[in-house]
Amino acid sequence: MKPSNEGGLWTITLFAANEIPSVVVTFVALIIFLQRGEGVAMSTLFASLLLLPWVGQPLMRKWLPGIAGGRGWLHVVEIVLCVILATFALTMTRGRWWTIGMLMSISVLSAWHDLLANRYYMRRTQMAQERYHSILRTLASQASTVFTYGLMIMAVGALQIYFRQRSTTYSWSLGVYVLSGAYLLLTLLNMLLLRTPQNERTHLPHQWPWQQTSWKRDTLVLMLMLLPQGLMFFSRTIFLLDRPQYGGLGCTLQYVGFAQGTIGVIAFLFGVTIGRFMQNQWGEERLNWPLKIALGLSPTVYLLMTWHRPENLFMLSTYTFLAQSLFGLGLNSCRQYIERISGVRYQNAVNPLYIPIISMCIMIPMVASGFLLQALTYEQFFCLDALCAPITWILIWIITKNR
Secondary structure (H helix, E strand, O other): OOOOOOOOHHHHHHHHHHHHHHHHHHHHHHHHHHHOOOOHHHHHHHHHHOOHHHHOHHHHHHHHHHOOOOHHHHHHHHHHHHHHHHHHHHOOOOOHHHHHHHHHHHHHHHHHHHHHHHHHHHHHOOHHHHHHHHHHHHHHHHHHHHHHHHHHHHHHHHHHHHOOOOOHHHHHHHHHHHHHHHHHHHHHHHHHHOOOOOOOOOOOOOOOHHHOOOHHHHHHHHHHHHHHHHHHHHHHHHHHHOOHHHOOOOOOHHHHHHHHHHHHHHHHHHHHHHHHHHHHHHOOOOOHHHHHHHHHHHHHHHHHHHHOOOOOHHHHHHHHHHHHHHHHHHHHHHHHHHHHHHOHHHOOOOOOOHHHHHHHHHHHHHHHHHHHHHHOOHHHHHHHHHHHHHHHHHHHHHHHOOO
């Protein structure tokens, strides 16, 4: 039920602003590198390195205890992000290292903003309000993802057709200008809506993951579970964009933005929601292996796409919905391992180790996927990716059978 003493508009604006820069470095950056002619291997390498600030989030947390509330720092970080986004749009035509530097700056600031936003969220919300605000933050984050990875990508694709006499970077520059304007609007709204937290929920002390006795085994299990997804994370977009003579589908940015940035995001949220509902109904242990299998089956959908190529946007969206639903559904199986690594202190709070651990587990497969794509055909690559799943299931069973 909605709390009577305050609304949730601040949650929407805060986490909408929190998600936009992270989507830029997680999804959009790869397409920018590809369209700048960096090649598949180098594009995946550069885009994967942008996850390093997120892997290093636990190291950033040591500065948080000295920041009371965090509202002022949130405003500072958001203003700097606005400036960097606008500067990136203005200087889009510069060379490779300038682009990498700008995107890395956005990644560092977005990782820092995520820590500050979660800290502020914990201090402003009461335990009784947790469910209400949790729904709002999830919807706001997914809506920002659709806006950035869906609508903006489609708009850039339309601009590239309209300005076909100009370079592709001109259209990207216009798209990032619009994105920086939208982010500036959210920044101004946050300045109006965020107030000093009155809630003094106990601050959870920092603790390193390796202080848990089983962290090595649980981390290894997570890396095996996420291996097929890490290989698929960037390769699915490359497969859609690559030209048919090279084995790709030859999709336009509009198709990619709609299928993956819109339908895919909705499907992922649908899968996560269904998975959590099932876990609450029947328990995590009972659904442990079914969810692991669902997570591993997601790459098989892209293998099917190499055999039965989608002939229209509806078929492409259907394939994407199935793949991303399985991904979201299966990702719930990671939660119990991350909770064991992080300990009991985050059972009733936002777990700040979730994203760093997931990012660490998928980084190496993400880097490897680009080099494998250069050596294999798409059919061979997705066949290898799909075959990784049963191999990892066997290895996980061997590792966990005596637990």
